[in-house]
Amino acid sequence: MILIRGKEGLIHRTGKDIQNVFQNLFVMRGRWQREGDELLIHYSKDAPRATNKTKQIICMLDGKRKHGGMADRLRGIVSTYYIAKQLGYDFRINFVHPFPLIDYLVPNKVDWRISQEELCYNSEDAEPMFCGSQATHVETWFQKTWIRKRCLKAHKQLHVYTNAHILRLGNQFRNCFNELFRPSDALQKALDEQLALIGSEYDAMTFRFQQLLGDFIEESHFLILSPEEAQKLMERCVEQIEKLHDKLKEKRRFLVTSDSVRFLKYASERLDYVYVVSGSLAHMDWTENIPFESNLKSFLDFYLISKAQRAFLFQTGKMYNSGFPRRAAQMGGVPFKHIRF
DSSP: OOOOSSTTSHHHHHHHHHHHHHHIIIIIHHHHHHHHHHGGGGOBTTSOOOOOSSOEEEEEESSSSOOOSHHHHHHHHHHHHHHHHHHTOEEEEEEOSSSOGGGTEEESSSOOOOOTTTOOOBTTTEEEEEEOOOOOTTOHHHHHHHHHHHHHHOOSEEEEEEOOOOOOSTTHHHHHHHHHEEEOHHHHHHHHHHHHHHOSOEEEEEEOOTTTTSOSOOOTTSOOOOHHHHHHHHHHHHHHHHHHHHHOSSOOEEEEEESOHHHHHHHHHHOTTEEOOOSOOOOTTTOSSOOHHHHHHHHHHHHHHHTSSOEEEEEOTTOOOOSHHHHHHHHHTOOEEEEEO
């Protein structure tokens, strides 16, 4: 049932989204322009000229700007590709920080690779731009217009720094993602192994705590609960898993994903139908030299959610409203539900 009135109702949330759009128009646009201008220090007229013959739109993830987590980065890439494809421009990805994307995702139908030698920083031929996201439901038009306008004005290379999310509905995100990517050999091997262990049919549920449980490295200003509060929160979350398991007619296994290894261990030890992928995680914006296995777990979780029968995000209190399971479900065409408790 859709809630209409109240702070969680559709009317209030739509009003807040409209307010955020106006803030984007009068505040965020200025910030995006400033962010882009700050990147100009890396460009000069003395740098080598561009060698590409056709205009290139290049999604940049090179450590010069923060983009958010994996789902934020992927949605920015796919959004930029969608616009470049519409305009008929050559699309590339320069994802080299804090790890090379090519280690986990490789080109599928579109060869998006670009070498460092092909990147141009000559201000006559190339320019940077920035487009952020407030994750509202009605900012899509503004993001799309901002990126499209810059694409049309660009010379030989436009370097796009963004986590924009313009493909919220339908199958466009899924189609564009699969045109761009397929798992690398290492990721596909690990994925096949996990699918053999979990079985052919399962449901997926995600719990994002950030630093509430004190075991996920991220920005230092996030809240860490007391030991007693953390224990109570984990107990409440496990109760929600049990409640959903009792409610669903199909008694499938539950893939549980989380940014907290502590919670994964707690849940899997208490419920024999819970399956977790072992390993630790790290946030891409706040961690340098991330081990290969930590990134592999993130991509494994993402692909496993995309292959589930259903996907759920559980959230209460200060827990984070994560886009990770949403994007994974969207990529796989999986029914998704956000459960607040």
